Amino acid sequence: MTSERHILLVEDESAIAELIRTALEASGLRVTACAGVQSALNAVEQEPVDLAIIDLSLPDGAPDRLTDRLKGSGVPMIAISGDPARLAAFTPGHTLEKPFRVRALMDLVRGMLDGAAG
Template sequence: MMDSMPSPPSPSPLPHVLVVEDESRIAELIRMNLEAKEFRVSLAGDGRSALALQRESPPDLVVLDLMLPDMDGFEVLQTLRLRQESLPVLILTARTSDEDRLQGLTLGADDYLGKPFSILELIARIQAILRRSQPARELPGRILCSGPFRINLVQLTVHRGRVDLQLTLREFRILEALVAHPGRAHSRRELIQMAWNVDARPLPRTVNVHIGTLRRKLGDSEARPFIQTLEREGYRWLLPVRRSKY
């Protein structure tokens, strides 16, 4: 009797990108180029449609215009964050002032690209964000233990004792950067590059806001500080760190 041939592995599902853009020409351009790179693409021309599509078929990433006919894009971003906190969002907009960029990144956007834009750059940024949002490979040292904290680099979780601290992805990436090199000063520019990979000039207030929120969630205090602010240098992690497989 002949052995049966093993079944071929099932193909991985195509990454799903939701494009929220009211200009149909731009939306179709993005769709055509992403599908050529083997992405599955959904289009929404306004905020309410985008939120409905996100609920029906959660995407792996959202490309979000801010100037929508029915809702402000920042409102859409906030709602997406409430529903799916770790959902990567790339803002693609003609609103390119420092104030708009600051607000978008502070609300949790992973990247911010101004119009007019290069479609090749947009695709490269989408691919980079998706790579960063995937769990880290299971390698020795995938758990960082520091004081009362256990930082899981695979599951992207942080526990203080038995309490899950519920960090956002941006907060996690900042904490990971600090804890991976305890005692070393990290500039705001460096933290922006590691947490957002934004290629523009750094927005120090964005990092300050996230550090403040991170300190609150960690229980950082003057009596027992975990993150130290260094004037003109940035921030550093104060506790010793060890790596563990489990």
């Protein structure tokens, strides 16, 4: 992974967002963090991303518009949620059920970015 990789993080719980952001940045990744669907849509309009990590339970609604936009652009996604039913319905993409270990998320991020590069 290179420091040029840009990650979109969409998570409304600030403590979780900060934990994930810190781990991603410590791995040399650039992170744009958003707390909701609309701010994330605005962010991807401004600048392309290499990977998105998206909480499926957000205060401004389900992230369908965002995930459809990212799918259309070929951006790989990781869905995170404490709701197993929401995760089961998420396609295509990888999922992690909350609570999860940051190491598990980072392993998934590395694998997806390395796979996209090769």
